[in-house]
Amino acid sequence: MRVWDGISNGRIHFSAQDFQQPMDTPMAWILENLNLHRAAVKSLDQMSDKVELIDRTKVVNINESREVVNSFNADDQSACPDWPVVQLDSGRMLQTRLLVGADGANSPVRKYSQIDATGWPYPQHGIVAIMELAEDTRPVTAWQKFLPTGTVAILPMPGNYAALVWSMEKEYVPLLKALSDDDFTCVLNAALQLPFEDLHYFLSTLKAGSVTADHLTSDLTNRLTTNAANVTSPDYKPPVVNAIEKQSRASFPFKLQHADRYIDQRIALIGDAAHTIHPLAGQGLNLGLADVESLVAVLTEAARLGQDFGDYNCLLGYSSARYFPNLAMLGAVDKLQKLFSTGNEPVAFVRSFGFNMVNSMPGFKAWLTKIAMGQ
Ligand SMILES: Cc1cc2nc3c(=O)[nH]c(=O)nc-3n(C[C@H](O)[C@H](O)[C@H](O)COP(=O)(O)OP(=O)(O)OC[C@H]3O[C@@H](n4cnc5c(N)ncnc54)[C@H](O)[C@@H]3O)c2cc1C
Numbered sequence: 242m243r244v245w246d247g248i249s250n251g252r253i254h255f256s257a258q259d260f261q262q263p264m265d266t267p268m269a270w271i272l273e274n275l276n277l278h279r280a281a282v283k284s285l286d287q288m289s290d291k292v293e294l295i296d297r298t299k300v301v302n303i304n305e306s307r308e309v310v311n312s313f314n315a316d317d318q319s320a321c322p323d324w325p326v327v328q329l330d331s332g333r334m335l336q337t338r339l340l341v342g343a344d345g346a347n348s349p350v351r352k353y354s355q356i357d358a359t360g361w362p363y364p365q366h367g368i369v370a371i372m373e374l375a376e377d378t379r380p381v382t383a384w385q386k387f388l389p390t391g392t393v394a395i396l397p398m399p400g401n402y403a404a405l406v407w408s409m410e411k412e413y414v415p416l417l418k419a420l421s422d423d424d425f426t427c428v429l430n431a432a433l434q435l436p437f438e439d440l441h442y443f444l445s446t447l448k449a450g451s452v453t454a455d456h457l458t459s460d461l462t463n464r465l466t467t468n469a470a471n472v473t474s475p476d477y478k479p480p481v482v483n484a485i486e487k488q489s490r491a492s493f494p495f496k497l498q499h500a501d502r503y504i505d506q507r508i509a510l511i512g513d514a515a516h517t518i519h520p521l522a523g524q525g526l527n528l529g530l531a532d533v534e535s536l537v538a539v540l541t542e543a544a545r546l547g548q549d550f551g552d553y554n555c556l557l558g559y560s561s562a563r564y565f566p567n568l569a570m571l572g573a574v575d576k577l578q579k580l581f582s583t584g585n586e587p588v589a590f591v592r593s594f595g596f597n598m599v600n601s602m603p604g605f606k607a608w609l610t611k612i613a614m615g616q
Contacts, residue, residue, distance in 0.1 A: 245477060247388040247437045249589040251596025252477060259607040265380050269614060271396050295329065302328040303353040306336055325507055339551035341509050346498060348514035354505040360498035363519055363578065365391040365408040367493045368417060371486040377401040384479045386433060388440065389584040392521050393432050395480065406520060413444050414492050422485045424458040431461045433479045439464055495519050497575055503564060504556040509536055516567045519578045522613060528567055535562045
């Protein structure tokens with residue numbers, strides 16, 4: 242993974258060599274979310290004797306059993322009155338000893354349990370797309386450039402394809418989304434290959450509306466032809482983007498959000514329902530997977546001891562194992578976001594110094610990589 246600061250000369254190169262491994266040893270894995278979903282659903286299908294999978298369904302309501310007892314099926318009324326009842330849009334109702342809220346940043350389960358969440362929106366939104374690169378780069382490398390408008394990340398996919406996650410000040414997002422695929426590709430190459438001033442000039446002029454996008458992109462094309470080779474050094478040359486896959490561009494708002502607590506009686510929040518983080522360090526899903534691992538361990542132990550695993554006291558082990566590690570990662574990534582969102586020269590100088598110093602310390606880089614991998 243090659244990370245560099247678009248304002249200063251700071252660079253960090255993470256590789257298997259930091260772990261005294263040959264260069265072509267994988268140090269991390271990038272999976273498309275869709276593949277994870279498919280694998281999870283396949284596993285659930287194989288457990289159909291124990292798990293009922295209900296898909297294409299929305300949870301429309303969550304209540305306590307005692308609130309819905311009149312409309313409830315007689316068999317299930319034997320359960321405790323504090324058990325949550327989930328109502329599906331089909332009208333079906335499910336009563337549960339433990340309701341796990343894995344329902345994302347706007348979690349209905351969190352709202353039902355009246356757990357507050359604190360945080361703030363970031364001034365940047367993320368533009369995502371699938372890109373076709375000019376060449377299949379080996380060894381497989383992820384690239385990330387820090388710019389004051391936000392980070393540009395190229396995450397490799399099979400062949401010469403890659404995923405784009407481009408954080409951008411939100412005022413520019415509709416303008417960039419309105420560009421044709423070819424114009425957008427040109428601006429993206431400028432963000433990756435040219436000095437920040439070129440991108441800044443493009444964005445501010447496009448926003449002012451005084452010059453057409455066509456005119457501005459042909460100017461950028463000229464600059465890319467004449468300047469790019471001088472700006473990027475041969476050993477630090479990000480791949481050129483050939484094209485953007487049709488209709489693959491989308492945008493997402495970014496926010497930091499942390500639930501005040503992860504558990505309540507018969508409730509456990511996991512993943513983005515509990516915490517939402519800026520994706521610049523690619524940690525959102527990793528934190529959620531660590532939550533799952535921890536909750537499974539706590540529930541397994543409670544089941545082994547014959548305890549009521551929906552009980553608040555049983556769930557405490559999960560909450561205490563995950564709350565502070567997640568809080569620390571949320572805080573660290575938030576500070577990184579703020580540190581890199583400034584073009585202020587003294588800050589950029591210190592940043593550059595920090596980058597280059599970390600780059601010269603393989604042991605420290607290996608430690609950072611292990612933290613990012615949740616090890
Ligand atoms: C642009 C971008 C790039 C990212 N890049 C990375 C990365 O590189 N690495 C990484 O680790 N993380 C990354 N993340 C973060 C990662 O995507 C999230 O942390 C992760 O998807 C959270 O998973 P989750 O299952 O907790 O929540 P979600 O993915 O939000 O899933 C919640 C699910 O609950 C369902 N749901 C909600 N309400 C209801 C209801 N009433 N009834 C039925 N279903 C409901 C939703 O439909 C959804 O399927 C990125 C995020 C963004 C926005």
